[in-house]
Amino acid sequence: MSSSVDLEDPPFTTEVEPWQSSRRRANDSAAVNGSAAVFYMAGVPAQMKEDIMYSTLLAQIEADNMFPGRPMNKRKEWHDKYQDVLHNLGWVNKSFRETELGNASEHESVARLVIELAAEDFQGPELDLLDVLMGALRDPANNDPLEVFDKMAVHGHDASFQIGVVSNLEGTTLLKLGAHQYNVKSGTPISSALFFNFDPLSEVPYFAVQQVMELDTDVYATQRDAVRKQLAGVVQDLIREIEM
Numbered sequence: 001m002s003s004s005v006d007l008e009d010p011p012f013t014t015e016v017e018p019w020q021s022s023r024r025r026a027n028d029s030a031a032v033n034g035s036a037a038v039f040y041m042a043g044v045p046a047q048m049k050e051d052i053m054y055s056t057l058l059a060q061i062e063a064d065n066m067f068p069g070r071p072m073n074k075r076k077e078w079h080d081k082y083q084d085v086l087h088n089l090g091w092v093n094k095s096f097r098e099t100e101l102g103n104a105s106e107h108e109s110v111a112r113l114v115i116e117l118a119a120e121d122f123q124g125p126e127l128d129l130l131d132v133l134m135g136a137l138r139d140p141a142n143n144d145p146l147e148v149f150d151k152m153a154v155h156g157h158d159a160s161f162q163i164g165v166v167s168n169l170e171g172t173t174l175l176k177l178g179a180h181q182y183n184v185k186s187g188t189p190i191s192s193a194l195f196f197n198f199d200p201l202s203e204v205p206y207f208a209v210q211q212v213m214e215l216d217t218d219v220y221a222t223q224r225d226a227v228r229k230q231l232a233g234v235v236q237d238l239i240r241e242i243e244m
Helices: 046-066 072-088 110-118 124-138 140-153 217-221 224-231
Strands: 029-033 036-040 091-101 158-169 172-183 206-215 239-241
Touching: 029 046, 029 140, 036 046, 036 124, 036 140, 036 172, 046 072, 046 158, 046 172, 046 206, 046 217, 046 224, 072 091, 072 158, 072 172, 072 206, 110 124, 110 172, 110 206, 124 140, 124 158, 140 158, 140 239
Parallel strands: 036 158
Antiparallel strands: 029 036, 029 239, 091 206, 158 172, 172 206
16 A cells, blocks of 8 residues: 555643553554544554555545535535445445534533544543544644644634544454534634634534444455555545554
């Protein structure tokens, strides 16, 4: 797989700062592909990792082609197209849950809200790893991956991104993914989709989908070469390993 390798807002106000967590195993890894940041637990095969990155990146691009700029008023249509591409490539939903907040500004930050929304679907260790992933993205060593992420995720006062964890237990690989989209009605444009602190005086409509997915590898194998060909011109620009 071709990819480039580089392979002050306050943290959460909790007694133990989750972003300082180091609870991960050797051979865990993480990567940005477009507007998605994903943590891969040890045991996920290299081919599966590529398949996940390429298929979800293609879904982003296809949805962006139909709804440029990912406008908030087209949030469901964008996500429906994203889902259609994934399903056609062999992804099967094990669970799917939508959340719509009229105003998310009562929450501390986007990163905090990501954790709150993921808590229902992520098991304890997976939630810890989501913290680790966000902590890694805040590290200056990962400025390049974060810039790639925000380039795809931020559109002025709108932001749209995906973040999740991939596990491989007893040969079953699951992607637990949160897809998030929000709009800041007033104030300065968003500079970082994930690391945005809410202003309690602002109005911030927020839409999120939490889902657990499994890839039918037999279906995807018939399309892998075509996906690689479609992404050949953008992979080098849009995929980065995250230094853990």
